Structures are given as structure tokens and as C-alpha cells.
Amino acid sequence: MEISPRPSQYHLSKERIIGGVQSRHEPRDSDVYIAVMGVTGAGKSTFISHLAESKVEVGDGTQRVEMYRCKFSGPVNIWLVDTPGFDDTHRSDTDVLREIARWLTESLSANNVILNGMIYLHRITEARMRGSAMNNLFMFKKLCGPNAFKNVILATTVWEQVSPEDGKRREEQLIQTSNFWGEMILGGAQVKRHYNNADSAWRLVDVFASKGSTKQKSVLTIQHEMVNEHKPLDETDAGREIESSLIREREKWSRELKETKDMMHEALKAKDKESLEQLRIAEDKMNKKIEAIELEREELKAGMKRMYEKEVSKLRRELAQQSLNSAGALEKVAQMERNFELMKLQAEQREEDQAGQEEEDSSDEDIDLQLTMTTGDRHSETSSMPGSPIKGNVNISLSGGSAFFSGPKYSCWLVP
Numbered sequence: 001m002e003i004s005p006r007p008s009q010y011h012l013s014k015e016r017i018i019g020g021v022q023s024r025h026e027p028r029d030s031d032v033y034i035a036v037m038g039v040t041g042a043g044k045s046t047f048i049s050h051l052a053e054s055k056v057e058v059g060d061g062t063q064r065v066e067m068y069r070c071k072f073s074g075p076v077n078i079w080l081v082d083t084p085g086f087d088d089t090h091r092s093d094t095d096v097l098r099e100i101a102r103w104l105t106e107s108l109s110a111n112n113v114i115l116n117g118m119i120y121l122h123r124i125t126e127a128r129m130r131g132s133a134m135n136n137l138f139m140f141k142k143l144c145g146p147n148a149f150k151n152v153i154l155a156t157t158v159w160e161q162v163s164p165e166d167g168k169r170r171e172e173q174l175i176q177t178s179n180f181w182g183e184m185i186l187g188g189a190q191v192k193r194h195y196n197n198a199d200s201a202w203r204l205v206d207v208f209a210s211k212g213s214t215k216q217k218s219v220l221t222i223q224h225e226m227v228n229e230h231k232p233l234d235e236t237d238a239g240r241e242i243e244s245s246l247i248r249e250r251e252k253w254s255r256e257l258k259e260t261k262d263m264m265h266e267a268l269k270a271k272d273k274e275s276l277e278q279l280r281i282a283e284d285k286m287n288k289k290i291e292a293i294e295l296e297r298e299e300l301k302a303g304m305k306r307m308y309e310k311e312v313s314k315l316r317r318e319l320a321q322q323s324l325n326s327a328g329a330l331e332k333v334a335q336m337e338r339n340f341e342l343m344k345l346q347a348e349q350r351e352e353d354q355a356g357q358e359e360e361d362s363s364d365e366d367i368d369l370q371l372t373m374t375t376g377d378r379h380s381e382t383s384s385m386p387g388s389p390i391k392g393n394v395n396i397s398l399s400g401g402s403a404f405f406s407g408p409k410y411s412c413w414l415v416p
Helices: 044-049 093-111 131-144 146-151 164-176 178-186 198-209 221-228 237-269 273-302 304-320 326-364
Strands: 011-014 032-038 066-071 077-082 117-123 152-157 190-193 370-375 378-383 389-399 409-414
Touching (some): 032 198, 044 077, 044 117, 077 198, 093 131, 093 221, 093 237, 117 131, 117 146, 131 178, 131 221, 131 237, 146 152, 152 164, 152 178, 152 198, 164 178, 164 190, 237 273
Parallel strands (some): 032 077, 032 117, 152 190
Antiparallel strands (some): 066 077, 370 378
16 A cells, blocks of 8 residues: 655645635545545544644544545645534434435535545444444444445544553454444444554555555445435434434333333322322433434434525625625535525425325225124125115124224214
């Protein structure tokens, strides 16, 4: 592998990309784009800071997608994309997914920016794969898709905080476990170690950026789904995974809420006021958690629309305060509004298609029903007569292509 000169021999500069795509950035075919992903605290911003002269904010957790340019003395630009983690304590997974999806889809649709590769960072100090780390890794797989695994580097960090023996054992566990890294390695992903210094960081970047690199750019699954197939966010693989996770979480809290209500009932019968008050507090907390989950599900279904509305509103406020370059910001607002209008048209078209399909399915149904009625000692069978009332106490059964049975006894049954 060709090793690049030390970072001091490069001219590096940082560019913050407002709204995901910086207005002055004109993509070139030779440009290299590398996304840096991983859980909060894995060292994404620290990794990027080794490759940038200007200071990178480290320690607070990345709140939005940001791009940093590492420019060679030659003609090639390397862009590193810093991303928020899915385990952020200040943001929901839905919010993080929207942010990452917005950047990925805007970059592809507006500027035809395709990633050369992804570097996924994982702390080797983690003795076991925690729930948040598993969730983050699973979402990463859904975002990329199997076809992009060949462009992934799985890199372990903070080796200085673990013994070589423990580190090697944990690394082997990650490699050999299919649900961890095994599946991606089979798909072509590479495993590397990052030793928290500039030379180590450059060696990872060079896998995609060196002259000898054979890596081809790859469109991620979520980009293909949203840009090429025009799927809303909640219908993508990543969106459906978050929806499933939210449903599981809601069911868990619903079960606990039911158990709490049962205990409240017992405490009420025993006249245990102290326990009853504590259970009421717990009940209130559980109800709030369930409400938050339902709100997040609504946010997921709202998809990119709400994010675009917020971004446009924010940019307009900043324009009014003359804190942005007017020409660039106006173009950004115009582009986002065009994207927003396109999403509205696509949503309306989907609704029309669904309504047409439902009407077609309904017209194809066999609605001929056979009625068997028993009233007292009498028994009769007749075909359905729309709008005809049947009076008296009857035992009734219906059969047909589409039927709703609600019995066995009603004083009045109206056949549809």
C-alpha cells in the first residue's frame, strides 16, 4: 500500500457544510469522500482532528453531519464526513437517522456525491457489545447495505487503554461473531487498528485515497431507496428497523405499565397509601415514555419533510440577520424548497396509487353472501338482500368472499 506523507506536508483546512452540502463546494471526479461513523465516544471527531489543522470540536458528541476537507498539495481533495451516533443521549435515533439520511440523499441528488468508503470506529476497551453499540452497528449495516460492505473499514480505537492480550481477544470476538463484524467481513469489509495518531489515521484514509487504491465508489442502500426508488424514510430498511425497535420498546413499557396498574389495585385494596403513591409516580413516568415513543414514531413517518421545514426556517432567520453569505444561502434555501416540493408530489402520488389499488381490490371482491337463519323452530336459507332488515332473535352465519360475522344473536341484523 502506498503511504502518504505525514500530515505536516499537506495543506489542510476545515469547511463546515451548512445544511449538509456547502454552497462553495464544487465536486470533482477526483474528489474522495469518506464517512466516519460509530457510537458516541468511539473517537470519530478525534480521528478527524488528526487530519485537520484547524481545531475540531471533540468530546461533546457530533450533533449534525459535518464535512472536513483534507487537501493534498496536489489536485486531489479528501473530504471526511463526521456523523452523529445512534446512541446519542440528547437526540432520538429517528432524529439521527433523519440527519444522516438528509445529508446522504442531498449529496447524491444535488451534487452527485458518492462515498468512496466508510470508516466505522469501535472502542476496543468495550468488554462486550452493549445494547447501544449493537443498535448502532445494526443501523450502520442497514444504511450501507451488503453491496457497500466492500467499501467499509472496521477500525478499533483506544488501544492505548487496553492490554495487547485483552485487545486481541476482543478483536477476534468481533471478527468471528456474525452479528458483530463477521457478516460485513464476509461481504468484503476490512479490519484495521487505529492507534490515535496522525500516521495511523492516514493509513486508514489511504485505503480509499491513495493512488494505488482499487476501491470503487458505492451508492449506499438508503441512498438508492430514497433517491432512486423515491421511498419515504419510514419505508427504507433503516426506517423500518427503527420502527420495529420503537414497537418493541412500546410493548415493553406497556407490559410494565399493566403490572404497575395491577400492583396499584392491590395497594388500593390493602389501603397502602405510601406504596400507592410510589406506584402512581412510576405509572406517570411509564405513560410519558409511551407518549414519547408514539411521538417518535410520528416523527419517523413525517420523514424528511419536518427536517426540511426546520432547515429552511433556520436559514431564512440567519439570512435576515445577515449572518450568512446571501447568494450561497439563498441558493441553498431554493434547493431545499425544491426538494421539499418534490417530496410532497411523491407523497401525493403514493396516496393516489394506494387509493386506486384499494378501490380496485374492493371491486374485485366476491360480495355474494349466503345467509342461514334460525328463528324459533323455523329454518331458512336465502341470498343476501342489500339493506333488508331481519327482525327477531336469530342465530346467524355468513359466508362469502368478504364477510364480517358478529353473532350469534341479534334482535336486528342488517345484511350489507
